[in-house]
Amino acid sequence: MRPVLYTVTSAKREMASTMTITLEPPRQVGIGQTGAAEPGAAQVGIAQTGVAQPGAAEPGAAQGLVPIAPGQFNMLWSWGVGEAPISASQSGLDGALVHTVRDVGGVTKALCAKQPGDVVGVRGPFGRGWDIDTARGQDLIVVGGGIGLAPLRPVVHTILASRSDFGRVALVVGARSAAELLFRSELDCWWRDRAITVRTIVDRPSRDWHGSIGIVTNELPRLEIDPGRTVVMVCGPEVMMRFVALNLIERGVAPEAIQVSLERNMQCAVGQCGHCQLAGYFLCRDGPVLTWEVARPLLEVREL
Amino acid sequence: MRPITMPEELAHHRFFEKFPDELRRRLAECSNNVIFEKGVTVCTEGTPARSFFAIRTGRVSVGVHVPSRGLVSLETLHRGDIMGWSWVLPPYRWHFDAIALEQVRAIELHADCILPYLEEDPAAGFRLMTSVATIMEERIDSARMRLLDLFGESDD
Numbered sequence: 001m002r003p004v005l006y007t008v009t010s011a012k013r014e015m016a017s018t019m020t021i022t023l024e025p026p027r028q029v030g031i032g033q034t035g036a037a038e039p040g041a042a043q044v045g046i047a048q049t050g051v052a053q054p055g056a057a058e059p060g061a062a063q064g065l066v067p068i069a070p071g072q073f074n075m076l077w078s079w080g081v082g083e084a085p086i087s088a089s090q091s092g093l094d095g096a097l098v099h100t101v102r103d104v105g106g107v108t109k110a111l112c113a114k115q116p117g118d119v120v121g122v123r124g125p126f127g128r129g130w131d132i133d134t135a136r137g138q139d140l141i142v143v144g145g146g147i148g149l150a151p152l153r154p155v156v157h158t159i160l161a162s163r164s165d166f167g168r169v170a171l172v173v174g175a176r177s178a179a180e181l182l183f184r185s186e187l188d189c190w191w192r193d194r195a196i197t198v199r200t201i202v203d204r205p206s207r208d209w210h211g212s213i214g215i216v217t218n219e220l221p222r223l224e225i226d227p228g229r230t231v232v233m234v235c236g237p238e239v240m241m242r243f244v245a246l247n248l249i250e251r252g253v254a255p256e257a258i259q260v261s262l263e264r265n266m267q268c269a270v271g272q273c274g275h276c277q278l279a280g281y282f283l284c285r286d287g288p289v290l291t292w293e294v295a296r297p298l299l300e301v302r303e304l
Numbered sequence: 305m306r307p308i309t310m311p312e313e314l315a316h317h318r319f320f321e322k323f324p325d326e327l328r329r330r331l332a333e334c335s336n337n338v339i340f341e342k343g344v345t346v347c348t349e350g351t352p353a354r355s356f357f358a359i360r361t362g363r364v365s366v367g368v369h370v371p372s373r374g375l376v377s378l379e380t381l382h383r384g385d386i387m388g389w390s391w392v393l394p395p396y397r398w399h400f401d402a403i404a405l406e407q408v409r410a411i412e413l414h415a416d417c418i419l420p421y422l423e424e425d426p427a428a429g430f431r432l433m434t435s436v437a438t439i440m441e442e443r444i445d446s447a448r449m450r451l452l453d454l455f456g457e458s459d460d
């Protein structure tokens with residue numbers, strides 16, 4: 001599957017190394033016909049893996065790609081550098097894509113440097129996202145650490161759009177420092193609105209930080225929970241997800257009610273190359289969101 | 305409406321809620337309510353620690369005084385949290401500074417009253433110490449995870 005060339009329409013700096021980019025689909029159908037393509041873009045030199053998984057719609061058939069769901073990801077391709085899997089940080093938009101990228105290396109640096117008018121190749125959407133429907137009628141705890149809040153933001157948007165479908169909802173957000181709290185102004189709005197409980201906690205406080213200090217697991221005992229009717233969605237560093245899951249299981253939450261989003265290197269993103277394989281699972285196709293019941297034994301397989 | 309009794313107050317605090325009634329009743333005899341106004345020092349490193357606090361409302365900043373930096377905050381304790389275990393172990397001195405970030409209402413439990421009872425009733429002592437150890441474990445886990453610097457390089 002070749003990337004569809006999208007145009008960057010806005011690039012917003014979230015913090016020193018993190019950008020949110022909005023991408024608009026080409027006006028005409030197909031690759032190389034947008035007029036905005038960079039030289040040679042139609043003959044992109046990345047792995048071609050054919051079609052998406054059986055049964056799924058062929059992405060990129062029309063102008064843009066099929067809409068991306070919360071927790072799913074796209075492969076974003078920067079000309080001459082490469083591709084990286086990046087989750088949607090907003091969903092439900094009419095054709096546009098919003099991705100929040102943290103610069104950690106080659107591809108993400110290139111993506112963070114994009115300016116309006118630049119072109120980004122997109123393949124997707126891929127994978128299984130958050131199972132939000134199981135949380136309807138239940139209480140929900142959403143836990144995001146660092147850039148891990150990005151794939152959870154569409155979950156919060158979905159909840160706020162149909163708030164009465166859910167019971168108590170708590171969002172717990174952890175970051176290294178206050179300056180590194182992602183979507184800070186939006187978090188402030190959610191906190192002020194009080195439609196959901198918002199708790200932020202930072203690991204390295206500056207002198208002017210008067211909120212909680214520590215890691216997200218410190219906030220969990222402070223939440224009143226009804227374990228039998230609680231669904232949990234967690235995204236962040238793997239150690240953090242593990243401790244969050246263990247903490248909540250100790251309090252009686254069922255492992256199958258805890259959803260985590262796992263990260264592994266990806267290449268084809270359609271379940272063919274095996275780069276993202278964990279035991280019998282291909283994270284690009286069967287994940288990235290898995291229940292803790294499924295994820296835990298996979299994570300026990302330690303890398304050598 | 306009759307005023308809430310100390311055993312009932314303890315039963316409403318998550319640290320004590322699962323304790324047997326009798327243990328709660330005895331602990332209540334060793335407790336009183338305290339209020340710390342915003343900015344007030346709750347404890348000072350090196351001074352005798354003859355009690356511990358169960359926070360009912362408000363937040364307490366726990367930290368260490370560092371020359372030229374002042375109080376460096378290490379954690380914030382909230383409603384439902386317990387502050388202090390230095391009362392359990394010799395030499396019974398606070399290991400940190402703590403100040404109230406806003407008005408704090410807490411239950412203060414006095415070691416001189418609790419320790420003899422725990423020695424008399426080892427089962428009760430074991431119950432309380434296991435709960436204190438659980439809190440210590442939570443804080444150690446948290447400190448270890450913070451050492452891992454999970455979120456990677458700073459963005460500052």
Ligand SMILES: Cc1cc2nc3c(=O)[nH]c(=O)nc-3n(C[C@H](O)[C@H](O)[C@H](O)COP(=O)(O)OP(=O)(O)OC[C@H]3O[C@@H](n4cnc5c(N)ncnc54)[C@H](O)[C@@H]3O)c2cc1C
Nearest residue numbers: 073084085086087100101102104105106107108263264288
């Ligand atoms: C399903 C999925 C969804 C993702 N969603 C997002 C997202 O929404 N936003 C986002 O910013 N990132 C996201 N990532 C992570 C992103 O894909 C990687 O950061 C990216 O592939 C790294 O590629 P690179 O070429 O920039 O870095 P490389 O040049 O490949 O790596 C440079 C350095 O970064 C380290 N590194 C590589 N991957 C990561 C990582 N994931 N985290 C921290 N350090 C890493 C490497 O060990 C190396 O030291 C997601 C990953 C997956 C699997």
Ligand code: FES
Nearest residue numbers: 267269273274284
């Ligand atoms: S990335 Fe190729 S199988 Fe998942």
